[in-house]
Amino acid sequence: MVSVILVGLCILTGHSAEAIPLAIGAVFVGIADIGEIPGQRWRTMLWATASLALATQLGGIFSDRTIWAFLATLVVAAMCGFAGAISARAGLVGVLTLVAFCAFAGAPVGMRTDEINTLLVALGGVIITAVTVLPTLLMRPAGLGTAAPDATSGPRQFWQRVRERAVPSNRYFWHAIRLPVAIGIATVIAWSVPVMHSYWIPVTVAWVTLPDSHLTNVKLVARIAGTIVGAVATAILLVPWMHQPLVAALVVGVGVFLTAAFLFAFYAVAVAGITMVILGLFSIVGDPVGENIIVRITATIIAAGIVALVTFSWSKAEQRRHVHVAPWHRPGHV
Numbered sequence: 112m113v114s115v116i117l118v119g120l121c122i123l124t125g126h127s128a129e130a131i132p133l134a135i136g137a138v139f140v141g142i143a144d145i146g147e148i149p150g151q152r153w154r155t156m157l158w159a160t161a162s163l164a165l166a167t168q169l170g171g172i173f174s175d176r177t178i179w180a181f182l183a184t185l186v187v188a189a190m191c192g193f194a195g196a197i198s199a200r201a202g203l204v205g206v207l208t209l210v211a212f213c214a215f216a217g218a219p220v221g222m223r224t225d226e227i228n229t230l231l232v233a234l235g236g237v238i239i240t241a242v243t244v245l246p247t248l249l250m251r252p253a254g255l256g257t258a259a260p261d262a263t264s265g266p267r268q269f270w271q272r273v274r275e276r277a278v279p280s281n282r283y284f285w286h287a288i289r290l291p292v293a294i295g296i297a298t299v300i301a302w303s304v305p306v307m308h309s310y311w312i313p314v315t316v317a318w319v320t321l322p323d324s325h326l327t328n329v330k331l332v333a334r335i336a337g338t339i340v341g342a343v344a345t346a347i348l349l350v351p352w353m354h355q356p357l358v359a360a361l362v363v364g365v366g367v368f369l370t371a372a373f374l375f376a377f378y379a380v381a382v383a384g385i386t387m388v389i390l391g392l393f394s395i396v397g398d399p400v401g402e403n404i405i406v407r408i409t410a411t412i413i414a415a416g417i418v419a420l421v422t423f424s425w426s427k428a429e430q431r432r433h434v435h436v437a438p439w440h441r442p443g444h445v
Contacts, residue, residue, distance in 0.1 A: 113137055114137050114388075115363065117130070117133050117134060117238065118133075118134055118363050118364075118392070121133060121395075122357060122395060127395050128396050129227075131395075132232045132235070135163075135214070136163060136235025136238075136239075137238060138235075138370070138388060139210075139211065140160050140163065140235070140239050141239050141367070143159035144243060145374060145375065146375065152247075153240060153244045156236065156243065159204050159236065160236030162207075163207060163208060163233075164232050164236070165208075167212075168228075170212045170217075171225030174218070176302050181295070184213070184294060184313075185295055188209055188294040189288070192283070192286045192287040192288075193277070193286070193287035195286065195322060196272070196273070197273065209294070211232070213294070213310060213313040214314050216310065217309065218310065282323070289421060294317065294320075297315075298312075300413065309406075309410065311407060312414045312417070314410075315410055315411050315414035315415070319415070331419060334382050335412060337380065337383040338407060340379070341384065341390070342386055344387060345362060345386065346404055348365075348387075349362060349390070350401070356394075363392055366385060366386070366388035366389075
């Protein structure tokens with residue numbers, strides 16, 4: 112509902128382009144909060160808001176296709192990939208942060224007003240935080256302190272956990288290496304394709320790459336299926352009303368609901384929802400729905416191929432490391 116209101120206000124006031132970063136801030140911070148305990152929600156949402164705003168600013172700064180922008184992308188991907196070692200919630204925020212960075216680093220030139228995008232993403236995050244937290248405070252004034260402090264809330268605990276898990280025996284250590292490889296390949300391909308939304312390729316890679324190879328493969332199938340379903344649903348809802356931006360705002364609202372309701376329960380449905388959100392938002396700023404659907408599906412398939420290739424190659428390399436042992440350690444050796 113909050114996203115629909117924000118997007119609707121942007122349309123009615125003649126600021127349709129601002130709906131995209133504003134909605135991204137609200138939707139992503141809302142996703143970061145899913146399943147969070149009440150007393151911890153405000154911390155998580157403000158933390159996610161700050162992280163997304165920083166990613167948006169950095170994405171704008173490194174939007175040029177240079178070697179420095181490429182290296183910055185790899186560094187951001189590595190840091191976001193390792194975030195899961197801190198906590199599951201940090202891992203989720205890391206994924207959202209990397210998605211935001213890739214999106215604003217590759218956004219069309221007309222959207223590259225870095226400071227405005229950053230402020231709008233932050234504003235969307237602050238609004239959804241206020242709407243979520245304030246009712247709890249009104250009903251229970253002590254609501255901010257009802258949860259026990261998080262294990263990673265203090266700087267000392269945070270850095271201790273980083274030191275303990277930044278070792279080769281930890282799967283997030285390797286994820287922080289594998290993810291930049293996949294993102295790097297996707298970024299090079301996106302730069303080589305003369306399509307306005309080619310950055311959807313690294314964005315999709317950021318969404319689906321997980322530390323666990325098997326879960327990544329399962330997520331890839333769900334991603335492709337959900338994208339197709341979401342694209343078809345968007346076409347059915349939007350094509351008959353191509354010049355009705357308020358209808359697109361309702362499509363965004365439906366997509367946000369599906370994403371929030373099914374992200375951890377039925378990923379394919381959540382993907383259909385996020386697809387509706389993205390296609391609906393770009394429809395509001397005048398992008399042709401049909402072309403965007405084709406680009407969205409194609410980008411998803413290419414990204415899935417990249418992730419599958421990197422995951423398969425990485426798994427084979429791991430198997431060789433485990434199988435290759437000294438001759439005197441092999442069974443039957445005399």
